[in-house]
Amino acid sequence: MVLAEHTAGQVSEGTHELIGKAAELAAVLGGATEVALLGPRALADQLGDADVVVCVEHPALAEYLPEAYEEALLEVLAQRSPRLLLMSNATVGLDLGSALSVRWEAPLAAYVAALGFDDGALVATSKILGGKVLAEVELPGERAIATVLGGAFSAGAGEGGGGAEILGVAPPAALDALRMSLRRVVEPDAGDVDIAAADMLVSVGRGIETQDNLEIMAELADALGVPLSASRPVVDAGWLPKTRQVGQSGLKVKPRAYLAFGISGAPEHLEGMRGAELIVACNTDPGAPIFGIAHYGTTVDLFDLVPELVDRVHN
Amino acid sequence: MRIVVPMKSVPDLVEEIEFTADGTGIEREQLKFVLNEWDAQALEEALLLRDSGGVEVVAVGCAVDPEIDQILYTALAKGADAAVRLADARAGSSSGPAGIPVAARAALLAAYLEDQPADLVISGVQAPDDPDGQLPPTLAALLGLPHVSVAVGVEADGDGVTVRQEFAGGLSHELWVGLPAVIGVQSARQAPRYAPISRIRQTMSAGGLGELAVTPREPQGGPVPRRMLQPATTGHAEMLTGSPGDVADQIVELLRSRGLVKGE
Ligand SMILES: Cc1cc2nc3c(=O)[nH]c(=O)nc-3n(C[C@H](O)[C@H](O)[C@H](O)COP(=O)(O)OP(=O)(O)OC[C@H]3O[C@@H](n4cnc5c(N)ncnc54)[C@H](O)[C@@H]3O)c2cc1C
Numbered sequence: 001m002v003l004a005e006h007t008a009g010q011v012s013e014g015t016h017e018l019i020g021k022a023a024e025l026a027a028v029l030g031g032a033t034e035v036a037l038l039g040p041r042a043l044a045d046q047l048g049d050a051d052v053v054v055c056v057e058h059p060a061l062a063e064y065l066p067e068a069y070e071e072a073l074l075e076v077l078a079q080r081s082p083r084l085l086l087m088s089n090a091t092v093g094l095d096l097g098s099a100l101s102v103r104w105e106a107p108l109a110a111y112v113a114a115l116g117f118d119d120g121a122l123v124a125t126s127k128i129l130g131g132k133v134l135a136e137v138e139l140p141g142e143r144a145i146a147t148v149l150g151g152a153f154s155a156g157a158g159e160g161g162g163g164a165e166i167l168g169v170a171p172p173a174a175l176d177a178l179r180m181s182l183r184r185v186v187e188p189d190a191g192d193v194d195i196a197a198a199d200m201l202v203s204v205g206r207g208i209e210t211q212d213n214l215e216i217m218a219e220l221a222d223a224l225g226v227p228l229s230a231s232r233p234v235v236d237a238g239w240l241p242k243t244r245q246v247g248q249s250g251l252k253v254k255p256r257a258y259l260a261f262g263i264s265g266a267p268e269h270l271e272g273m274r275g276a277e278l279i280v281a282c283n284t285d286p287g288a289p290i291f292g293i294a295h296y297g298t299t300v301d302l303f304d305l306v307p308e309l310v311d312r313v314h315n
Numbered sequence: 316m317r318i319v320v321p322m323k324s325v326p327d328l329v330e331e332i333e334f335t336a337d338g339t340g341i342e343r344e345q346l347k348f349v350l351n352e353w354d355a356q357a358l359e360e361a362l363l364l365r366d367s368g369g370v371e372v373v374a375v376g377c378a379v380d381p382e383i384d385q386i387l388y389t390a391l392a393k394g395a396d397a398a399v400r401l402a403d404a405r406a407g408s409s410s411g412p413a414g415i416p417v418a419a420r421a422a423l424l425a426a427y428l429e430d431q432p433a434d435l436v437i438s439g440v441q442a443p444d445d446p447d448g449q450l451p452p453t454l455a456a457l458l459g460l461p462h463v464s465v466a467v468g469v470e471a472d473g474d475g476v477t478v479r480q481e482f483a484g485g486l487s488h489e490l491w492v493g494l495p496a497v498i499g500v501q502s503a504r505q506a507p508r509y510a511p512i513s514r515i516r517q518t519m520s521a522g523g524l525g526e527l528a529v530t531p532r533e534p535q536g537g538p539v540p541r542r543m544l545q546p547a548t549t550g551h552a553e554m555l556t557g558s559p560g561d562v563a564d565q566i567v568e569l570l571r572s573r574g575l576v577k578g579e
Pocket residue numbers: 090091094130204205206207208230231232233234245246247248249250251261262263264265266267268269272282283284285288300301302303440441465501
């Protein structure tokens with residue numbers, strides 16, 4: 001079973017990635033692919049790649065609300081008893097996965113990049129330590145939960161179709177006694193340059209160390225005539241606006257060239273830039289996960305390399 | 316309002332990581348441990364709430380974690396009102412080669428919080444070395460409390476808190492959550508404050524770090540480690556070598572050949 005994620009009437013791309021994987025595993029087990037759709041039933045139209053859509057409707061489920069989702073999903077799990085629940089390893093999965101693991105009494109694997117059956121055992125591979133290590137774990141028992149990294153599986157296989165059976169599940173009473181409520185939806189800032197529209201990006205990570213050092217990166221970006229983007233810590237530190245953040249909680253970019261300086265390549269960052277045509281990474285740590293996705297790499301210190309680059313681009 | 320901030324140490328990612336002889340865990344003996352960066356954000360958010368008045372902040376760590384004393388003293392130096400190191404009162408319990416699983420850590424904290432309840436528990440949204448889930452929702456489920464993760468701001472609001480929860484693309488929701496509750500912090504409203512070494516030394520010599528033995532309930536079984544692997548970071552990228560100038564030449568050539576830099 002897959003938990004569908006949706007905002008503003010649109011089912012996420014990640015949901016289709018999970019349905020694709022669920023269908024593959026269901027084929028091994030000889031079972032069906034089900035999707036838990038919490039909220040507007042009309043969205044089932046977008047879930048044609050599943051066999052069954054299990055729908056819970058309630059005013060508290062109009063937008064994502066952690067407690068409402070947890071109670072509704074628990075009810076669906078109790079009624080449908082799936083072998084495996086797949087969720088994103090992003091906000092919704094980070095919110096609900098571990099709580100459901102306790103309440104539904106099922107082991108959970110997080111940061112999942114691969115998943116399959118090995119001799120009847122369900123085996124997950126988790127990208128831990130910012131992608132530096134892969135931990136292969138077995139999920140014992142009759143049911144399990146996996147929170148899956150975005151982009152781990154491809155959506156293609158599952159999309160299309162259109163003929164899922166729709167089952168309604170009555171909302172549990174807990175939805176009428178929630179201890180939290182949604183006050184408002186805050187749209188992301190706009191008005192700055194759109195890094196998602198750029199042909200090339202100069203992107204900077206925590207390896208830059210200080211705000212003052214950012215100056216040399218800005219010089220390179222200016223020389224190339226492209227915007228400066230960044231990993232999350234640079235934005236959290238307040239050195240660049242949120243509109244420049246690449247990754248899971250920032251923007252997804254697909255430029256023709258992505259130049260990464262002092263970025264380790266954590267899964268949440270890779271999610272936002274793995275589609276770039278050309279990735280060149282500068283990182284002093286030869287074991288940095290960014291080199292697992294870059295086309296070209298160098299372990300030269302960025303403080304030595306960037307001035308040389310500026311110099312050459314100017315000439 | 317009493318805020319409890321669970322904190323843990325994690326391997327420093329800059330370090331070379333080696334596996335145990337049986338290949339199922341990380342060799343922890345040689346590693347350097349640092350505070351989980353998301354716990355640092357959680358502490359900052361708690362201290363920001365404290366700055367607005369009427370709040371007591373208690374930093375809590377597990378005694379088996381490497382460097383935990385240093386971490387808790389630093390929390391005191393930054394302004395936490397108290398710090399507690401939790402030990403497992405059951406004989407023979409230990410962390411094992413992989414550190415303590417999330418379920419066991421949550422059980423320990425739940426035992427403490429059942430005895431000394433908090434209005435708000437604020438911890439890091441995740442820890443990079445936990446393949447078995449995240450602490451805040453696990454703890455909340457054990458205590459039967461509402462919870463919100465990936466928070467980027469928590470503010471007192473009547474008999475609850477307003478929490479900003481972040482989604483992809485910078486979209487966020489503003490939620491009102493009744494207390495008591497558990498929050499998993501992604502980032503604080505401002506960058507974590509700094510405590511000078513001299514002040515950390517002062518708090519260390521003043522002592523003031525309490526140890527408490529608690530008896531947790533038996534934690535639920537989680538995933539079973541099979542083996543650890545190094546991802547293939549080598550072999551994918553073609554490595555550019557030579558002096559910084561040589562490397563710069565090669566990069567500019569790559570861009571030029573794609574028409575991304577003008578000139579010959
Ligand atoms: C829910 C959630 C959402 C997230 N969303 C995002 C997101 O959208 N985007 C994002 O980026 N992160 C995101 N993260 C954070 C992510 O997990 C990582 O913490 C982050 O990507 C790390 O950023 P970094 O690579 O800049 O820093 P680090 O991991 O600290 O890496 C810095 C790198 O710089 C290198 N370096 C140091 N000095 C030099 C030098 N002189 N020259 C060259 N290299 C040097 C180091 O070797 C190191 O590899 C998210 C996390 C969570 C929990």
